[in-house]
Amino acid sequence: MTGRLRHKTALVTGAASGIGRQSAIRMAEEGALVCITDIDDEGLAGTLALMAGRGFSLHHDVTQEESWRAAIAMALERFGKLQILVNCAGIGVRNDNIAALEEEGWDRLMAVNLHGTFMGCQQAIACMRQAGGGSLINISSVLGLRGSADALSYCASKGAVRLLTKSIAVHCGRQGYNIRCNAICPGYIATPLGLSVRESLGDEEFQRLVDKHVVGRMGVADDVAGMVVYLASDESSFVTGAEMVVDGGYTAG
Numbered sequence: 606m607t608g609r610l611r612h613k614t615a616l617v618t619g620a621a622s623g624i625g626r627q628s629a630i631r632m633a634e635e636g637a638l639v640c641i642t643d644i645d646d647e648g649l650a651g652t653l654a655l656m657a658g659r660g661f662s663l664h665h666d667v668t669q670e671e672s673w674r675a676a677i678a679m680a681l682e683r684f685g686k687l688q689i690l691v692n693c694a695g696i697g698v699r700n701d702n703i704a705a706l707e708e709e710g711w712d713r714l715m716a717v718n719l720h721g722t723f724m725g726c727q728q729a730i731a732c733m734r735q736a737g738g739g740s741l742i743n744i745s746s747v748l749g750l751r752g753s754a755d756a757l758s759y760c761a762s763k764g765a766v767r768l769l770t771k772s773i774a775v776h777c778g779r780q781g782y783n784i785r786c787n788a789i790c791p792g793y794i795a796t797p798l799g800l801s802v803r804e805s806l807g808d809e810e811f812q813r814l815v816d817k818h819v820v821g822r823m824g825v826a827d828d829v830a831g832m833v834v835y836l837a838s839d840e841s842s843f844v845t846g847a848e849m850v851v852d853g854g855y856t857a858g
């Protein structure tokens with residue numbers, strides 16, 4: 606632990622698994638107190654066990670406004686302030702192409718990936734103002750930068766998260782809130798969600814995607830967690846409204 610987040614408090618959604626789990630662990634290692642939330646209670650317990658007692662877990666569905674209120678109220682009660690929010694909860698849906706996707710799938714995905722992120726930012730800003738400032742970190746994707754025939758609603762949600770992020774950053778800056786808001790655009794990361802792409806595309810097509818990462822491998826959750834820690838820390842005090850691409854060169858070529 607080097608204490609880059611000493612005296613800071615955070616809430617991480619989607620923390621039962623993958624990028625959210627690793628981000629919470631890394632933030633706790635850097636000295637933050639972290640409220641970890643998810644709909645997967647068993648996964649949350651697994652994450653908490655790796656955080657050396659530096660936080661607590663909470664069942665929280667990011668699609669529900671009331672659930673957001675309760676999560677933020679609990680973080681405030683336990684920590685006294687909230688300075689960092691990492692909006693990591695996210696899903697994909699089956700048949701995600703313009704010919705096959707049904708409205709129910711579109712709505713379900715948007716509710717988690719986009720509406721959940723919007724509600725989290727809106728509610729966290731009020732608390733962060735009381736704390737004198739903060740850092741909002743939204744997880745977009747390289748599929749928020751590029752289109753994909755097989756990820757219609759996913760691309761639409763992640764592109765929207767990117768511009769939601771910039772719009773929030775400008776608003777907070779103009780209002781003098783001392784709140785930064787940034788997006789991270791990961792490439793393909795070996796998590797349950799990232800690896801589910803192999804099932805839908807098949808081995809050969811999936812390997813073609815992996816080969817597009819010029820570093821020669823898929824990412825791991827820790828690759829993204831390092832960027833989360835940077836954006837959460839005061840080292841990034843001049844960074845807001847940015848889209849931090851962490852993709853092993855996927856979009857470089």
Ligand code: NAP
Nearest residue numbers: 619621622623624644666667694695746793794796798799
């Ligand atoms: P993951 O391992 O599947 O973790 C996502 C977590 O979010 C899961 O624990 C999931 O629970 C939870 N979740 C789903 N719906 C929720 C809801 N309504 N409320 C609260 N939590 C909910 O996925 P990941 O790969 O770490 O993804 C994290 C973020 O990175 C997502 O926003 C994703 O879109 C983005 N991302 C991932 C990749 C990649 O290749 N992995 C690339 C770019 C961006 P359940 O398991 O119960 O659904």
